[in-house]
Amino acid sequence: MTIVLGDNRYGKAETRVVRVTRDGDVHRIKDVNVSVLLSGDMEDVHLTGDNAAVLPTDTQKNTVFAFAKRYGVGEIENFGLRLARHFVDAQPTIAHARVEIEEYAWNRITERHSFVRDGTEVRTALVHSDGTGGRESVVSGLKDLVVLNSTGSEFHGFIEDEFTTLRPTDDRILATAVTASWRHRGVGTDWGDSYRAVREHLLRGFAETHSLSLQQTLYEMGRRVLRERREVCEVRMSMPNRHHFLVDLQPFGMNNDNEVYFAADRPYGLIEGTVLDDDAPDAPAAWS
Numbered sequence: 092m093t094i095v096l097g098d099n100r101y102g103k104a105e106t107r108v109v110r111v112t113r114d115g116d117v118h119r120i121k122d123v124n125v126s127v128l129l130s131g132d133m134e135d136v137h138l139t140g141d142n143a144a145v146l147p148t149d150t151q152k153n154t155v156f157a158f159a160k161r162y163g164v165g166e167i168e169n170f171g172l173r174l175a176r177h178f179v180d181a182q183p184t185i186a187h188a189r190v191e192i193e194e195y196a197w198n199r200i201t202e203r204h205s206f207v208r209d210g211t212e213v214r215t216a217l218v219h220s221d222g223t224g225g226r227e228s229v230v231s232g233l234k235d236l237v238v239l240n241s242t243g244s245e246f247h248g249f250i251e252d253e254f255t256t257l258r259p260t261d262d263r264i265l266a267t268a269v270t271a272s273w274r275h276r277g278v279g280t281d282w283g284d285s286y287r288a289v290r291e292h293l294l295r296g297f298a299e300t301h302s303l304s305l306q307q308t309l310y311e312m313g314r315r316v317l318r319e320r321r322e323v324c325e326v327r328m329s330m331p332n333r334h335h336f337l338v339d340l341q342p343f344g345m346n347n348d349n350e351v352y353f354a355a356d357r358p359y360g361l362i363e364g365t366v367l368d369d370d371a372p373d374a375p376a377a378w379s
């Protein structure tokens with residue numbers, strides 16, 4: 092029997108950084124959560140405990156803070172690329188870096204230095220780099236973008252077997268919390284502009300699709316992004332179907348003409364899918 096070391100990676104997860112930029116009395120803040128994973132010549136540390144090739148995860152965390160000070164955070168895709176390139180370029184034992192960042196949005200309360208958290212939505216970025224000039228990839232995304240259509244959604248024509256109780260409907264509430272990630276063709280995109288546009292296309296795709304199923308809506312949302320934003324070649328989405336059931340008001344002598352719903356929180360349907368351009372380059376490490 093031969094036992095060998097398989098794939099491995101290591102790093103510092105979830106370094107929470109708030110970077111304040113002061114412009115006189117007027118402050119701006121960036122609130123991010125950065126996770127780094129590195130891989131390279133890590134045989135010795137696993138097989139013999141020799142740490143000579145290891146950049147400590149503590150140093151990785153410090154680098155995140157130091158880069159936030161030195162360069163600011165800016166667009167999270169750029170911050171991720173900067174960090175990933177640094178780890179690979181600076182350390183001969185590190186061949187590959189994966190940097191995952193979540194950004195939490197804050198809105199202003201006052202014009203100067205007071206902020207209120209902006210709902211539940213989170214912006215995401217996932218960067219892979221083999222170092223400057225090497226293979227690189229960027230996936231942007233968002234989590235928990237909660238949306239609801241109060242009409243314009245049907246669901247009928249499905250399989251009915253001995254356990255089916257669901258009634259077909261031609262008018263229902265369609266609600267979900269969108270988690271989406273989209274793969275870029277290159278690493279030179281205007282990330283902020285692209286993010287805002289893709290988010291808007293996802294929202295409009297949800298709102299403007301007359302839905303025969305959440306699956307169909309998911310596909311239309313992804314298709315719209317790919318059609319309108321050529322810098323993106325693949326979109327992955329995960330969308331829980333937040334069921335809204337009509338309440339039976341007959342016991343109280345009342346009709347319910349699609350006005351009163353029970354918003355169930357579980358169980359929920361879970362619809363997941365990928366929409367991609369058939370000319371999309373091979374999926375790089377960024378998806379894994």
Ligand SMILES: O=c1[nH]c(=O)c2[nH]c(=O)[nH]c2[nH]1
Nearest residue numbers: 246257303304305306332360
């Ligand atoms: O849009 C839907 N897709 C389904 O697959 C499904 N299944 C279900 O019970 N309700 C729904 N709604």
